[in-house]
Amino acid sequence: MKIDTDKKIVLIGLDGVPYNMIEEFSQDGTMPNMAKLISDGVFRKSESTIPEISSVAWSSTITGKNPGEHGIFGFTDLHKNSYQLKFPNFNDLKEEPFWQQWDCESVIINVPSTYPSHEINGVHISGFVSIDINKSVSPSSLIPTLMDMDYRLDVDSSKAHESMDLFLEDLDKTLSARIDCYRYLWANRSWQFFMLVFTGTDRLMHFLYEAYEDKNHKYHDKFLEHFRKIDSVIGEISERISDKDTLLLMSDHGFERLDYDVYLNRLLIDENLLSFTAGANPSLENISNDTIAFVMDPGRVYINYSDKYPRGYVDRGDKDKIISKLKTLFSKLKISNKNVIRDIYTKDEIFFGKYIDDAPDLTLVANEGFNLKAMMKTPGLYSKGIFTGKHTQDTAFLLAKGISSDAIGEKPKVSDVRSILESTIK
Numbered sequence: 001m002k003i004d005t006d007k008k009i010v011l012i013g014l015d016g017v018p019y020n021m022i023e024e025f026s027q028d029g030t031m032p033n034m035a036k037l038i039s040d041g042v043f044r045k046s047e048s049t050i051p052e053i054s055s056v057a058w059s060s061t062i063t064g065k066n067p068g069e070h071g072i073f074g075f076t077d078l079h080k081n082s083y084q085l086k087f088p089n090f091n092d093l094k095e096e097p098f099w100q101q102w103d104c105e106s107v108i109i110n111v112p113s114t115y116p117s118h119e120i121n122g123v124h125i126s127g128f129v130s131i132d133i134n135k136s137v138s139p140s141s142l143i144p145t146l147m148d149m150d151y152r153l154d155v156d157s158s159k160a161h162e163s164m165d166l167f168l169e170d171l172d173k174t175l176s177a178r179i180d181c182y183r184y185l186w187a188n189r190s191w192q193f194f195m196l197v198f199t200g201t202d203r204l205m206h207f208l209y210e211a212y213e214d215k216n217h218k219y220h221d222k223f224l225e226h227f228r229k230i231d232s233v234i235g236e237i238s239e240r241i242s243d244k245d246t247l248l249l250m251s252d253h254g255f256e257r258l259d260y261d262v263y264l265n266r267l268l269i270d271e272n273l274l275s276f277t278a279g280a281n282p283s284l285e286n287i288s289n290d291t292i293a294f295v296m297d298p299g300r301v302y303i304n305y306s307d308k309y310p311r312g313y314v315d316r317g318d319k320d321k322i323i324s325k326l327k328t329l330f331s332k333l334k335i336s337n338k339n340v341i342r343d344i345y346t347k348d349e350i351f352f353g354k355y356i357d358d359a360p361d362l363t364l365v366a367n368e369g370f371n372l373k374a375m376m377k378t379p380g381l382y383s384k385g386i387f388t389g390k391h392t393q394d395t396a397f398l399l400a401k402g403i404s405s406d407a408i409g410e411k412p413k414v415s416d417v418r419s420i421l422e423s424t425i426k
Protein backbone atom coordinates (compact mmCIF):
# COMPACT_ATOMS: atom_id res chain seq x y z
CA MET A 1 0.00 0.00 0.00
CA LYS A 2 1.47 3.30 -1.09
CA ILE A 3 0.70 6.75 0.32
CA ASP A 4 0.86 9.69 -2.13
CA THR A 5 4.21 11.36 -1.59
CA ASP A 6 2.60 14.69 -0.71
CA LYS A 7 0.26 13.19 1.92
CA LYS A 8 0.79 12.60 5.64
CA ILE A 9 -1.19 10.43 8.07
CA VAL A 10 -1.07 11.23 11.79
CA LEU A 11 -2.56 8.99 14.52
CA ILE A 12 -2.64 10.33 18.07
CA GLY A 13 -3.64 8.05 20.95
CA LEU A 14 -4.90 9.24 24.32
CA ASP A 15 -4.79 6.07 26.38
CA GLY A 16 -8.04 5.40 28.25
CA VAL A 17 -9.68 8.79 27.67
CA PRO A 18 -13.47 8.41 27.50
CA TYR A 19 -15.75 10.10 24.94
CA ASN A 20 -17.72 12.02 27.58
CA MET A 21 -14.54 13.57 29.02
CA ILE A 22 -13.44 14.84 25.59
CA GLU A 23 -16.96 16.18 25.04
CA GLU A 24 -16.97 17.95 28.41
CA PHE A 25 -13.44 19.38 28.12
CA SER A 26 -14.13 20.66 24.63
CA GLN A 27 -17.26 22.44 25.86
CA ASP A 28 -15.89 23.93 29.08
CA GLY A 29 -12.73 25.42 27.54
CA THR A 30 -10.21 22.92 28.93
CA MET A 31 -9.49 21.56 25.43
CA PRO A 32 -10.16 24.36 22.90
CA ASN A 33 -8.18 22.69 20.11
CA MET A 34 -10.14 19.50 20.58
CA ALA A 35 -13.33 21.61 20.35
CA LYS A 36 -12.21 23.02 17.01
CA LEU A 37 -11.43 19.57 15.64
CA ILE A 38 -14.82 18.29 16.80
CA SER A 39 -16.61 21.13 15.01
CA ASP A 40 -14.62 20.55 11.78
CA GLY A 41 -14.37 16.76 11.85
CA VAL A 42 -16.09 13.50 12.78
CA PHE A 43 -16.40 12.69 16.52
CA ARG A 44 -17.67 9.27 17.58
CA LYS A 45 -17.97 7.08 20.64
CA SER A 46 -16.01 3.91 19.88
CA GLU A 47 -15.70 0.41 21.28
CA SER A 48 -12.63 -1.18 22.79
CA THR A 49 -11.76 -4.83 22.52
CA ILE A 50 -13.04 -7.42 25.01
CA PRO A 51 -11.31 -7.45 27.44
CA GLU A 52 -10.88 -3.67 27.49
CA ILE A 53 -7.21 -3.48 28.37
CA SER A 54 -4.43 -1.61 26.58
CA SER A 55 -2.36 -4.62 25.50
CA VAL A 56 -5.29 -6.19 23.66
CA ALA A 57 -6.83 -2.92 22.43
CA TRP A 58 -3.61 -1.45 20.97
CA SER A 59 -2.70 -4.82 19.42
CA SER A 60 -6.07 -4.81 17.65
CA THR A 61 -5.67 -1.13 16.70
CA ILE A 62 -2.29 -1.54 15.01
CA THR A 63 -3.16 -4.78 13.21
CA GLY A 64 -6.88 -4.28 12.54
CA LYS A 65 -7.34 -7.87 13.75
CA ASN A 66 -9.28 -9.85 16.35
CA PRO A 67 -7.34 -11.13 19.40
CA GLY A 68 -7.94 -14.65 18.01
CA GLU A 69 -5.91 -13.59 14.98
CA HIS A 70 -3.11 -11.55 16.60
CA GLY A 71 -2.84 -13.79 19.67
CA ILE A 72 -2.77 -11.15 22.45
CA PHE A 73 -5.54 -11.76 25.01
CA GLY A 74 -4.13 -9.87 28.02
CA PHE A 75 -1.01 -8.56 29.76
CA THR A 76 -0.54 -12.12 31.02
CA ASP A 77 -0.99 -15.53 29.46
CA LEU A 78 0.04 -19.12 30.22
CA HIS A 79 2.78 -21.17 28.63
CA LYS A 80 1.33 -24.06 26.61
CA ASN A 81 0.23 -27.08 28.65
CA SER A 82 1.18 -25.34 31.89
CA TYR A 83 -0.01 -22.96 34.60
CA GLN A 84 3.16 -20.93 34.35
CA LEU A 85 2.56 -17.25 33.70
CA LYS A 86 4.11 -15.44 30.76
CA PHE A 87 4.00 -11.80 29.75
CA PRO A 88 3.42 -11.58 25.99
CA ASN A 89 5.37 -8.82 24.24
CA PHE A 90 5.67 -7.40 20.72
CA ASN A 91 7.47 -10.56 19.54
CA ASP A 92 4.36 -12.58 20.44
CA LEU A 93 2.09 -10.48 18.22
CA LYS A 94 1.15 -12.87 15.40
CA GLU A 95 0.08 -10.21 12.87
CA GLU A 96 2.13 -7.37 11.43
CA PRO A 97 1.27 -3.82 12.43
CA PHE A 98 -0.16 -1.93 9.45
CA TRP A 99 2.81 0.45 9.18
CA GLN A 100 4.95 -2.51 8.10
CA GLN A 101 2.69 -2.96 5.11
CA TRP A 102 2.57 0.69 4.13
CA ASP A 103 5.32 1.57 1.73
CA CYS A 104 6.50 4.69 3.58
CA GLU A 105 8.67 6.00 6.39
CA SER A 106 6.95 5.90 9.79
CA VAL A 107 7.59 7.38 13.22
CA ILE A 108 6.01 5.32 16.03
CA ILE A 109 6.22 6.68 19.58
CA ASN A 110 5.01 5.01 22.77
CA VAL A 111 2.44 2.51 21.46
CA PRO A 112 1.69 0.08 24.34
CA SER A 113 2.65 -3.59 23.86
CA THR A 114 5.25 -2.85 21.16
CA TYR A 115 8.29 -3.77 23.30
CA PRO A 116 10.95 -4.70 22.31
CA SER A 117 11.11 -2.19 19.46
CA HIS A 118 11.52 -3.52 15.93
CA GLU A 119 13.67 -2.19 13.15
CA ILE A 120 11.36 -0.42 10.72
CA ASN A 121 11.55 2.01 7.82
CA GLY A 122 11.69 4.98 10.19
CA VAL A 123 11.71 5.22 13.98
CA HIS A 124 10.08 2.99 16.57
CA ILE A 125 10.15 3.85 20.29
CA SER A 126 8.14 1.25 22.20
CA GLY A 127 5.57 1.95 24.93
CA PHE A 128 4.26 0.26 28.09
CA VAL A 129 5.61 -2.27 29.18
CA SER A 130 9.08 -1.16 28.05
CA ILE A 131 11.74 -2.33 30.44
CA ASP A 132 15.13 -1.49 28.96
CA ILE A 133 15.79 1.68 26.92
CA ASN A 134 18.37 -0.24 24.88
CA LYS A 135 15.62 -2.52 23.59
CA SER A 136 13.02 0.24 23.22
CA VAL A 137 14.51 2.45 20.53
CA SER A 138 15.10 1.68 16.89
CA PRO A 139 17.43 2.87 15.46
CA SER A 140 19.48 2.73 18.65
CA SER A 141 21.59 5.67 17.42
CA LEU A 142 18.70 7.83 18.68
CA ILE A 143 19.17 6.82 22.33
CA PRO A 144 21.70 9.57 23.25
CA THR A 145 19.38 12.24 21.80
CA LEU A 146 16.47 10.85 23.85
CA MET A 147 18.63 10.74 26.98
CA ASP A 148 19.50 14.42 26.45
CA MET A 149 15.76 15.15 26.42
CA ASP A 150 15.35 13.23 29.69
CA TYR A 151 13.00 10.92 27.77
CA ARG A 152 11.09 8.50 30.02
CA LEU A 153 9.56 5.25 28.80
CA ASP A 154 6.76 5.52 31.34
CA VAL A 155 5.53 7.37 34.38
CA ASP A 156 6.88 5.95 37.64
CA SER A 157 3.52 4.91 39.12
CA SER A 158 5.15 3.63 42.30
CA LYS A 159 5.56 7.30 43.28
CA ALA A 160 1.78 7.57 43.74
CA HIS A 161 2.02 5.16 46.67
CA GLU A 162 4.60 7.45 48.24
CA SER A 163 3.12 10.86 47.45
CA MET A 164 0.59 12.08 44.86
CA ASP A 165 2.63 15.29 44.40
CA LEU A 166 5.71 13.27 43.40
CA PHE A 167 3.61 11.18 41.02
CA LEU A 168 2.13 14.29 39.37
CA GLU A 169 5.57 15.83 39.00
CA ASP A 170 6.85 12.65 37.33
CA LEU A 171 3.74 12.49 35.11
CA ASP A 172 4.35 16.04 33.90
CA LYS A 173 8.06 15.48 33.25
CA THR A 174 7.23 12.32 31.30
CA LEU A 175 4.70 14.23 29.18
CA SER A 176 7.12 17.12 28.54
CA ALA A 177 9.82 14.72 27.37
CA ARG A 178 7.33 12.87 25.15
CA ILE A 179 6.40 16.23 23.56
CA ASP A 180 10.08 17.11 23.02
CA CYS A 181 10.59 13.72 21.40
CA TYR A 182 7.62 14.18 19.03
CA ARG A 183 8.80 17.67 18.02
CA TYR A 184 12.31 16.44 17.33
CA LEU A 185 11.25 13.45 15.20
CA TRP A 186 8.50 15.43 13.43
CA ALA A 187 11.12 17.91 12.26
CA ASN A 188 14.08 15.61 11.66
CA ARG A 189 12.64 12.63 9.79
CA SER A 190 11.00 12.55 6.35
CA TRP A 191 8.04 10.49 7.55
CA GLN A 192 4.61 10.00 6.00
CA PHE A 193 2.99 8.14 8.91
CA PHE A 194 3.35 9.49 12.45
CA MET A 195 1.87 7.74 15.49
CA LEU A 196 2.15 9.13 19.01
CA VAL A 197 0.41 7.75 22.10
CA PHE A 198 0.00 9.61 25.40
CA THR A 199 -0.26 7.02 28.17
CA GLY A 200 -0.05 9.31 31.22
CA THR A 201 -3.79 9.93 30.82
CA ASP A 202 -4.51 6.31 31.79
CA ARG A 203 -2.20 6.44 34.83
CA LEU A 204 -3.67 9.78 35.94
CA MET A 205 -7.23 8.44 35.71
CA HIS A 206 -6.44 5.21 37.60
CA PHE A 207 -5.17 7.21 40.58
CA LEU A 208 -7.14 10.44 40.35
CA TYR A 209 -10.45 9.85 38.58
CA GLU A 210 -12.03 11.18 41.78
CA ALA A 211 -10.11 14.44 41.28
CA TYR A 212 -11.74 14.78 37.86
CA GLU A 213 -15.25 14.24 39.24
CA ASP A 214 -14.85 16.42 42.33
CA LYS A 215 -14.24 20.06 41.43
CA ASN A 216 -13.15 20.80 45.00
CA HIS A 217 -10.58 18.02 45.04
CA LYS A 218 -7.03 19.06 45.92
CA TYR A 219 -5.76 17.79 42.56
CA HIS A 220 -8.67 18.83 40.31
CA ASP A 221 -6.67 21.62 38.65
CA LYS A 222 -3.62 19.38 38.22
CA PHE A 223 -5.86 16.86 36.49
CA LEU A 224 -7.13 19.52 34.07
CA GLU A 225 -3.61 20.85 33.54
CA HIS A 226 -2.48 17.51 32.11
CA PHE A 227 -5.32 17.60 29.58
CA ARG A 228 -4.67 21.28 28.73
CA LYS A 229 -1.07 20.46 27.94
CA ILE A 230 -2.08 17.58 25.65
CA ASP A 231 -4.65 19.82 24.00
CA SER A 232 -2.04 22.42 23.14
CA VAL A 233 0.09 19.72 21.46
CA ILE A 234 -2.97 18.59 19.51
CA GLY A 235 -3.48 22.21 18.41
CA GLU A 236 0.15 22.42 17.32
CA ILE A 237 -0.11 19.18 15.32
CA SER A 238 -3.34 20.16 13.57
CA GLU A 239 -1.73 23.49 12.57
CA ARG A 240 1.24 21.63 11.14
CA ILE A 241 -0.70 19.44 8.72
CA SER A 242 -2.42 20.44 5.49
CA ASP A 243 -5.93 19.80 4.15
CA LYS A 244 -4.65 16.84 2.11
CA ASP A 245 -3.44 15.11 5.25
CA THR A 246 -5.30 12.80 7.64
CA LEU A 247 -5.45 13.28 11.41
CA LEU A 248 -7.07 10.65 13.63
CA LEU A 249 -7.27 10.92 17.43
CA MET A 250 -8.45 7.98 19.48
CA SER A 251 -8.51 6.23 22.82
CA ASP A 252 -8.13 2.48 23.24
CA HIS A 253 -10.77 2.19 25.99
CA GLY A 254 -12.77 4.51 28.21
CA PHE A 255 -12.74 5.22 31.95
CA GLU A 256 -15.16 5.65 34.82
CA ARG A 257 -15.26 5.81 38.63
CA LEU A 258 -14.14 2.66 40.46
CA ASP A 259 -16.26 1.62 43.44
CA TYR A 260 -14.93 -1.86 44.12
CA ASP A 261 -12.21 -4.22 42.96
CA VAL A 262 -13.89 -7.63 42.67
CA TYR A 263 -11.81 -10.80 43.02
CA LEU A 264 -13.30 -13.43 40.73
CA ASN A 265 -10.98 -16.27 41.76
CA ARG A 266 -12.15 -15.69 45.34
CA LEU A 267 -15.70 -16.39 44.16
CA LEU A 268 -14.55 -19.62 42.46
CA ILE A 269 -12.71 -20.67 45.66
CA ASP A 270 -15.80 -19.97 47.80
CA GLU A 271 -17.92 -22.09 45.42
CA ASN A 272 -15.40 -25.00 45.51
CA LEU A 273 -14.65 -24.60 41.81
CA LEU A 274 -11.03 -23.65 42.43
CA SER A 275 -8.67 -25.03 45.09
CA PHE A 276 -4.96 -25.46 45.74
CA THR A 277 -2.71 -28.34 46.70
CA ALA A 278 -2.60 -28.75 50.48
CA GLY A 279 -0.30 -26.32 52.26
CA ALA A 280 0.65 -24.46 49.04
CA ASN A 281 0.29 -20.75 48.37
CA PRO A 282 -2.85 -19.82 46.46
CA SER A 283 -1.47 -19.32 42.97
CA LEU A 284 -2.16 -20.64 39.47
CA GLU A 285 0.88 -22.91 39.64
CA ASN A 286 -0.46 -24.58 42.77
CA ILE A 287 -4.02 -25.31 41.70
CA SER A 288 -5.27 -28.74 42.68
CA ASN A 289 -6.24 -31.47 40.22
CA ASP A 290 -9.96 -31.13 40.87
CA THR A 291 -10.16 -27.47 39.89
CA ILE A 292 -13.00 -26.68 37.48
CA ALA A 293 -12.03 -23.15 36.39
CA PHE A 294 -9.74 -20.19 37.08
CA VAL A 295 -9.62 -16.52 36.15
CA MET A 296 -6.88 -14.36 34.67
CA ASP A 297 -6.92 -10.53 34.62
CA PRO A 298 -9.19 -8.81 34.15
CA GLY A 299 -12.20 -11.12 33.66
CA ARG A 300 -10.89 -14.02 31.54
CA VAL A 301 -12.29 -17.35 32.69
CA TYR A 302 -10.55 -20.60 31.70
CA ILE A 303 -12.02 -24.06 32.19
CA ASN A 304 -9.46 -26.52 33.56
CA TYR A 305 -9.79 -29.04 30.70
CA SER A 306 -8.13 -32.42 31.18
CA ASP A 307 -6.73 -32.37 27.61
CA LYS A 308 -5.30 -28.83 27.93
CA TYR A 309 -3.63 -28.51 31.33
CA PRO A 310 -1.26 -30.74 33.33
CA ARG A 311 -3.67 -30.98 36.28
CA GLY A 312 -6.74 -30.65 34.10
CA TYR A 313 -10.01 -32.04 35.45
CA VAL A 314 -12.92 -31.21 33.16
CA ASP A 315 -13.87 -33.52 30.32
CA ARG A 316 -14.71 -31.74 27.02
CA GLY A 317 -18.06 -33.54 27.04
CA ASP A 318 -19.05 -31.56 30.15
CA LYS A 319 -18.30 -28.20 28.51
CA ASP A 320 -21.92 -27.00 28.10
CA LYS A 321 -22.82 -27.98 31.67
CA ILE A 322 -19.78 -26.14 33.13
CA ILE A 323 -20.29 -23.04 30.95
CA SER A 324 -23.90 -22.78 32.04
CA LYS A 325 -22.96 -23.27 35.72
CA LEU A 326 -20.30 -20.54 35.52
CA LYS A 327 -22.62 -18.16 33.65
CA THR A 328 -25.26 -18.57 36.34
CA LEU A 329 -22.70 -18.01 39.10
CA PHE A 330 -21.23 -14.85 37.60
CA SER A 331 -24.53 -13.35 36.48
CA LYS A 332 -25.94 -13.73 40.02
CA LEU A 333 -22.99 -12.00 41.68
CA LYS A 334 -24.16 -8.89 43.55
CA ILE A 335 -22.34 -6.32 45.66
CA SER A 336 -24.26 -3.56 47.46
CA ASN A 337 -27.38 -4.86 45.71
CA LYS A 338 -25.92 -4.25 42.27
CA ASN A 339 -25.12 -6.86 39.65
CA VAL A 340 -21.36 -6.96 39.19
CA ILE A 341 -21.30 -8.50 35.71
CA ARG A 342 -22.87 -6.78 32.69
CA ASP A 343 -21.98 -9.21 29.90
CA ILE A 344 -20.63 -12.75 29.66
CA TYR A 345 -19.21 -13.89 26.31
CA THR A 346 -18.27 -17.40 25.25
CA LYS A 347 -15.13 -17.59 23.10
CA ASP A 348 -17.08 -18.24 19.89
CA GLU A 349 -19.16 -15.12 20.41
CA ILE A 350 -16.26 -12.65 20.37
CA PHE A 351 -13.11 -14.36 19.13
CA PHE A 352 -12.13 -15.80 15.77
CA GLY A 353 -8.87 -16.73 14.08
CA LYS A 354 -6.00 -19.17 14.18
CA TYR A 355 -5.23 -18.66 17.88
CA ILE A 356 -8.77 -19.08 19.23
CA ASP A 357 -7.66 -22.12 21.27
CA ASP A 358 -5.68 -19.74 23.50
CA ALA A 359 -8.73 -17.52 24.07
CA PRO A 360 -10.56 -17.57 27.43
CA ASP A 361 -13.61 -19.84 27.58
CA LEU A 362 -15.66 -16.97 29.03
CA THR A 363 -14.85 -13.26 29.07
CA LEU A 364 -16.69 -11.01 31.51
CA VAL A 365 -17.44 -7.31 31.22
CA ALA A 366 -18.32 -5.56 34.47
CA ASN A 367 -21.11 -3.16 35.29
CA GLU A 368 -20.41 0.47 36.19
CA GLY A 369 -18.07 0.89 39.14
CA PHE A 370 -16.81 -2.70 39.33
CA ASN A 371 -13.20 -3.55 38.46
CA LEU A 372 -12.63 -7.26 37.78
CA LYS A 373 -9.44 -8.80 39.10
CA ALA A 374 -7.84 -12.24 39.21
CA MET A 375 -5.77 -11.83 42.39
CA MET A 376 -5.75 -15.02 44.48
CA LYS A 377 -4.72 -13.72 47.90
CA THR A 378 -7.42 -11.20 48.68
CA PRO A 379 -8.95 -9.40 51.65
CA GLY A 380 -12.34 -10.92 50.71
CA LEU A 381 -14.57 -11.01 47.66
CA TYR A 382 -14.16 -7.29 47.06
CA SER A 383 -12.34 -4.25 48.43
CA LYS A 384 -11.38 -0.69 47.62
CA GLY A 385 -7.69 0.09 47.04
CA ILE A 386 -5.69 3.16 45.98
CA PHE A 387 -7.22 3.38 42.46
CA THR A 388 -10.29 5.58 41.93
CA GLY A 389 -10.83 4.95 38.20
CA LYS A 390 -11.27 1.87 36.01
CA HIS A 391 -11.47 0.99 32.31
CA THR A 392 -14.71 0.82 30.31
CA GLN A 393 -15.33 -1.20 27.16
CA ASP A 394 -17.80 0.92 25.21
CA THR A 395 -16.96 4.58 25.87
CA ALA A 396 -13.69 5.16 24.00
CA PHE A 397 -13.58 7.97 21.42
CA LEU A 398 -12.49 8.55 17.86
CA LEU A 399 -12.05 11.98 16.27
CA ALA A 400 -11.02 12.44 12.65
CA LYS A 401 -10.07 15.25 10.33
CA GLY A 402 -9.76 14.53 6.62
CA ILE A 403 -11.78 11.28 6.72
CA SER A 404 -15.40 10.94 5.56
CA SER A 405 -18.02 10.01 8.14
CA ASP A 406 -19.03 7.10 5.87
CA ALA A 407 -15.56 5.56 6.22
CA ILE A 408 -15.84 5.82 10.01
CA GLY A 409 -19.41 4.59 10.45
CA GLU A 410 -21.69 5.19 13.43
CA LYS A 411 -20.16 2.70 15.89
CA PRO A 412 -16.45 2.26 15.13
CA LYS A 413 -14.30 -0.22 17.02
CA VAL A 414 -10.58 0.12 17.76
CA SER A 415 -9.96 -2.74 15.30
CA ASP A 416 -11.53 -0.55 12.55
CA VAL A 417 -8.83 2.14 12.84
CA ARG A 418 -6.61 0.41 10.32
CA SER A 419 -9.28 0.22 7.60
CA ILE A 420 -10.44 3.77 8.41
CA LEU A 421 -6.90 5.08 7.81
CA GLU A 422 -6.43 2.90 4.73
CA SER A 423 -9.64 4.31 3.23
CA THR A 424 -7.78 7.61 2.84
CA ILE A 425 -4.84 6.05 0.98
CA LYS A 426 -6.47 4.25 -1.96
Ligand SMILES: [Zn+2]
Pocket residue numbers: 016054202203206391
Ligand atom coordinates in the same frame (compact mmCIF):
# COMPACT_ATOMS: atom_id res chain seq x y z
ZN1 LIG B 1 -5.23 1.43 32.52
